[in-house]
Amino acid sequence: MGTSFPNSKTLSLFSLQVLFTASFSSPSTAFANETLSQCLISHSQASHPIISAIYTPANSSYSTVLQSYIRNLRFNSSDTPKPTLILTALHESHVQAAIVCARKLSVQMKIRSGGHDFEGISYVSISSPFFILDMINFRSVDVDIETETAWVQVGAILGEVYYGIAAKSKVHGFPAGVCPMVGIGGHLSGGGYGNMMRKYGLSVDNIVDACMINVKGKILDRESMGEDLFCAIRGGGGASFGVILAYKINLVHVPEMVTVFRIQRTREQNATAVVYQWEQVAHKLHEDLFIRLVMDVVAGKNTGEKRLLSMISDGFPELGLRSSDCIEMSWVESTLYWMNFPIGTPVDALLSRAPKGLMHLKRKSDYVRQIISKDKLELLWKRMIDLERPILTFNPYGGKMGKIPTTETPFPHRAGNLWKVQYATNWHEEGHEAAQHNIELTRKLYNYMTPFVSKNPRAAFLNYRDLDLGVNHNGDESYEEAKVYGVRYFKGNFNRLVKIKTKVDPGNFFKNERVFRFFPGKKKVKCPNK
Structure with missing residues (x-):
């Protein structure tokens, strides 16, 4: 496998264990006659005042609150549509008031809980007016x-x-x-x-x-x-x-202790054979094993432990796992390890909400149901080298995933799938042109994968929303x-x-660019306290 990639690029393989287009609408007469802030205040309980949870553009903290949980810089530009108001609800009665007022004033309500939201659906709309119901204070x-x-x-x-x-x-x-x-x-x-x-x-x-x-x-x-x-x-x-x-x-x-490992292989280090064998066995290995495959194009040169080693050597010897590759730690420590925190980082780092760095993002997904041949893998590597930016991650199925009926929950991607694919493109460059360029790179790799993934339909994962x-x-x-x-x-x-x-929801109140449209019961409940 002595052939070098062009432009001094190598394909690095890491094995790891363990809707924004909508129709414009004019502000309603009701909204013009009564501001959303006034409505919220009038429908709030005296015992749980709402005014401190309301942020309008006139409030000096409005921009900070809006931007605090925007994780994709594509939706943090000056021309991104902004909400007329942000309600950082402090009590369930505030949520009830938000629903009442949004219906009364015909204003769209976006619900944000503060996670990744790859397409900005929870805090961006071109429907006018709209506001954000921010659930970030509900965090117990x-x-x-x-x-x-x-x-x-x-x-x-x-x-x-x-x-x-x-x-x-x-x-x-x-x-x-x-x-x-x-x-x-x-x-x-x-x-x-x-x-x-x-x-x-x-x-x-x-x-x-x-x-x-x-x-x-x-x-x-x-x-x-x-x-x-x-x-x-x-x-x-x-x-x-x-x-x-x-x-x-x-x-x-x-x-009490789990075993983790990372192994890096380049194409010159027989990565194609390793990946091909991973395809054969990753979904069949013992359910205690999870081996994720991450494929990235990088610049550079061509360069419970006993039980784990036994399982790997029996089912996946091509990986070449050695005792020195294995690290034992607690389960909670492993959650930091996979986010590349240094070993020994205190576990209270899990409480941090400040990202290491924000980027512009595009994500897509696929499901694979048949093995990809070595020859096709080689062509895939070459295509990835040509494009440079998108990273591919393969997450193996099998085990419990093949035992739960597809109708048990709305999630249908169970038995029959060998692994799920994530396409990930990140970039730092600002501007519409850079965004279009990088999104198009992602689309090109996605299109190239068409012969290898599920069909009729070509399936996708809801958590990786893709407009x-x-x-x-x-x-x-x-x-x-x-x-x-x-x-x-x-x-x-x-x-x-x-x-x-x-x-x-027969009136389709809870609508957004990714919602189900409908075809043209009274017990008092006490929820857990915050």
Whole structure:
């Protein structure tokens, strides 16, 4: 394998264990006659004043609050449409007031819980007017080890959830994402996956209850919302059905020590053979093993341990894993390791909400159901070298992912898939031209992968929302527009979600560029305290 890549670039392979186009609308007469701020104040409870949670452009903190949870710099430019108001709700009554006033004044409400949101759907719209209901103050994590459950509010980040669990137990965890700064609200409502998905399934497979406010302003739990709606908000996109306040999750068992490793291979180091063998076995290995494959183009030169080594040598000897590659640490420490924190970093780093650096982003997704041949892999490497920017990540399936029925939750991508693909392009350059260039690079690699991925439909992952797949203008053709991308995210579950949407939100109040359009019950609930 002595051939060098052009331009001194090498393909680095890391094996790792363990909708923004909408129709314009004019401000309503009601909105002109009564400001949103006035409405919110008049509908708030005296015992829970709302005025300190309201930020308008006249407020000196407005820009800071708006930008504090914009993680994609594509949507932080001067020409990005801005909300007429931000409501950082402090109490559930504030959420109820927001729904009442948004309906009364015909103003669109965007719901933000503070995570990645790759396409800015939770805080950007070209519908006018719109405002943001920011759930960032709903961030408590209440862990009950005796019942092995936790109530987590939607404004919490994954790091806070992991830290809260580890503070109570060394042998419990939760199967969720790799990045600690992902917001739990969007993560859980869209599916959620991480290094334990082959062992315990997706995050949504481990949700046992929820607390939400519906379009009528009523607070519902699992019993009062019914099983259909409870199913929909576990992978079908919660913001299409109501305002989620909190989820109750089942904790899972983890060993006191886990083993992690990173191995880097270049094409000259027989990477093609390693990847080809990874394709054969990654989804078949013991469910305790999760080996993620990350493929990047980089400049440079061509250059529980015993049990783990036994499993790897039996099923994947081509990887060449050695004892010196393995590192033992607690499960909670491993969540820092995968985010490239130095070994020994205190676990309270998980509580930080300040990103190491912000960039412009584009993400896409795919699912692979058949092995890609060595010859095709070689051509893929060459295409990646030509494009330079997009990174490919392969996340293996198998294990528990193949045992849960596709109709159990809205997430349908279960048995039959060998791995999920993430396309990731990051850039620092400012401006529309740079954005178009880098987005087009991502699209080119995505198009190149067409022969190797799922078909009819070409499936996609809801948590990696991708407006290239289509948008919903929420007009007369809304259902047909939604179906274009809906069947790719949900396959056979799409129409089931549409029927639930029709029932619980017949006026389509909870709408955005990625919502289900509908076809043309009274128990008092007490939610967990913040």
